[in-house]
Amino acid sequence: MTTEQINNLVATGKFPDSSGKRTLVETHISWVILGDQFVYKIKKPVNYSFLNFSTPEKRKHFCERDLLLNKRLTKNVYLDVQPVNKLNEQFIIGGDEGVMIDYAVRMHKLETEKQMDKLLLHNRVTASDIKNLAEKIAAFHKETTIIYDKDFMDIGEKFNDLEAEKDFINKELGEEYSQVIREAIAASDDFMEKHKDLLAARLSAGLFRDGHGDLHARNIFLLPEPVPFDCIEFNDDFRQIDVLNEVAFLCMDLDAIGRQDLSALFIDYYNQFFPCMKTAGEHSLFIYYKSYRANIRAKVNSLRAKTATDNTEKIKALAESKKYLLLMDSYLKSPELLR
Numbered sequence: 001m002t003t004e005q006i007n008n009l010v011a012t013g014k015f016p017d018s019s020g021k022r023t024l025v026e027t028h029i030s031w032v033i034l035g036d037q038f039v040y041k042i043k044k045p046v047n048y049s050f051l052n053f054s055t056p057e058k059r060k061h062f063c064e065r066d067l068l069l070n071k072r073l074t075k076n077v078y079l080d081v082q083p084v085n086k087l088n089e090q091f092i093i094g095g096d097e098g099v100m101i102d103y104a105v106r107m108h109k110l111e112t113e114k115q116m117d118k119l120l121l122h123n124r125v126t127a128s129d130i131k132n133l134a135e136k137i138a139a140f141h142k143e144t145t146i147i148y149d150k151d152f153m154d155i156g157e158k159f160n161d162l163e164a165e166k167d168f169i170n171k172e173l174g175e176e177y178s179q180v181i182r183e184a185i186a187a188s189d190d191f192m193e194k195h196k197d198l199l200a201a202r203l204s205a206g207l208f209r210d211g212h213g214d215l216h217a218r219n220i221f222l223l224p225e226p227v228p229f230d231c232i233e234f235n236d237d238f239r240q241i242d243v244l245n246e247v248a249f250l251c252m253d254l255d256a257i258g259r260q261d262l263s264a265l266f267i268d269y270y271n272q273f274f275p276c277m278k279t280a281g282e283h284s285l286f287i288y289y290k291s292y293r294a295n296i297r298a299k300v301n302s303l304r305a306k307t308a309t310d311n312t313e314k315i316k317a318l319a320e321s322k323k324y325l326l327l328m329d330s331y332l333k334s335p336e337l338l339r
Contacts, residue, residue, distance in 0.1 A: 001042060001084065001102045006031045009084070009091040015040070016082065016094040016106070029053065029234070033104075040093060040104040041066070042084065051234035060103045065233040067105055073140055073212065073228045079106045110221050110229075117217040120257060125222065130265045133226040137215070137247065138273035140228075145210040147240045152199040152208070154237075155245070155292060156192035160185050162295050165302040169325070172305065172318055180329050184295065187332045191288050198281050202242055207276050211246045213239030216253040243276050248289035255290070256297075256327055284337050291331035298324035 001009070010024045010033055017037045025032040029051065033040040043062060047054040053062060063081045070078045082105075084091060087098030093106075112118070119125050162181055170178035192199075202208065212219075213232030221227040232239045247270055254263035267286070271277050277286055301321035308314035331337065 001031075001045070005091060005101075006033075006042065008089075009033070009093070012090065014090060014092040034109060037109055038079075039107045039109045040082070041107070042102060042104045050238070053234070056100075056102055062234055063103045063105045069231050069233050069239075070229055072144065073136075073231065077108050077110065077227065077229060079108060082106050110223065110227065114221050114223050115218060116220040116222055119222060120217055120254075120259065125259075125262060127265060129222050129224065129226070130262055131269050132224070133220065133222070133228075134266050134269035135273050136226045137212075137228070138270050141209050141211060141243045141246070141274055145240075146206040147208040147210060148203065148206070150203055150208050150240065152203050152242075153192060153196060156188055159188045159292050159295055162299050165299055165321075168302060168306060169321070173322055173325075177322065177325055180325050184291070184325075184328055184332055188288075188291070191284075191332075191337070195281065195285060195288075198285060199242075202244075202282075202285075207244070208240065208242050209246075210236075210240050211243065213241065213246070215246055215250045217250065217257075220250075242285075242289070243274065244282070244286050245289045245292070248286055249293045251286075252290040252293040252297075252327070256294070256323065287331050287334055287337040291328045291337075294324045294328035294331065298328060 006024065010022050015022075015035065015038075017035055020036065023034040025034065029044055029046060029048075031042045031044065033042070041063075043053045043059045045054055045059070051062075053059050060081065067078050067081055081103055082094045083096075083100045084093055084102040084104055085095065085098035086092070086101050090098075091101075092098055093104055116125060119129075163185060166178045166181045169181060211231075212228055214230060215228060219228060219230045221229065247267060251263040251267055254260070254266065267277070277283055298321045301317045301324065305314045305317035305321060308317055
């Protein structure tokens with residue numbers, strides 16, 4: 001579908017439910033339509049190096065993957081894949097009227113005020129919430145598919161992709177921050193070389209699993225039972241990772257908003273429920289994974305700043321990139337990583 005067609009669908013389209021007002025939320029790869037009872041996610045016809053939604057057939061396939069993979073961590077949330085049809089000038093979700101032009105994943109709408117990132121803003125995430133979440137993720141990791149065939153060294157290559165942002169960061173934030181990037185890449189290369197045997201051992205031990213892949217506070221509801229949603233369906237490589245890499249994303253996310261207490265509590269509980277960080281070397285690896293996750297956030301915000309359509313948006317994205325560059329730097333210089 002096109003942006004114009006999506007806007008027409010939201011404004012005048014026919015849906016399986018009888019919601020009144022509908023709200024459109026746009027990401028770089030999807031359109032998400034919020035109704036009173038249901039949410040519909042339609043994939044954009046994009047083709048990037050890491051995903052391909054370029055044809056209706058591909059979008060249908062990944063809608064079905066979306067449904068299948070997210071049902072592993074949710075119950076009665078992800079419902080089905082609905083056709084998007086066009087009849088004359090009207091767009092219709094569901095049914096067999098008109099000609100099929102696309103597909104939508106239909107989900108039950110959850111209480112948006114119970115998203116973890118919103119609860120964190122109001123200091124409403126408790127130790128009990130963290131314990132329950134750690135237990136849920138650990139139980140999921142224990143049961144999900146073990147990955148034995150994986151290029152475990154590719155995380156170093158992905159880390160070094162930040163190099164492409166160095167000149168832009170130097171121009172916008174100054175030499176100090178481009179120097180952070182240079183030092184981070186050198187530190188990452190050194191760490192990966194020193195710990196490649198550890199990574200190989202973890203792969204052999206079955207600690208790489210088919211996980212969620214995008215585990216951060218905005219992708220979790222606390223209802224009060226934790227509901228992680230919106231896993232990565234479009235690229236298996238991003239999802240099939242070391243379990244410590246998976247939980248490092250959430251811990252980094254908590255660190256970034258100043259909730260190091262909850263970050264430490266989560267990894268402590270998680271490691272009790274699924275003991276996968278038993279040595280000093282593994283603890284260092286966890287810190288490295290957090291630096292990698294901060295690296296990715298810094299890169300994404302740099303890219304957002306490059307493509308910002310107004311100065312306010314650009315300034316905000318640069319501030320976020322700066323924050324994550326400093327967080328990445330702090331992890332790489334921590335005593336736990338350097339020992």
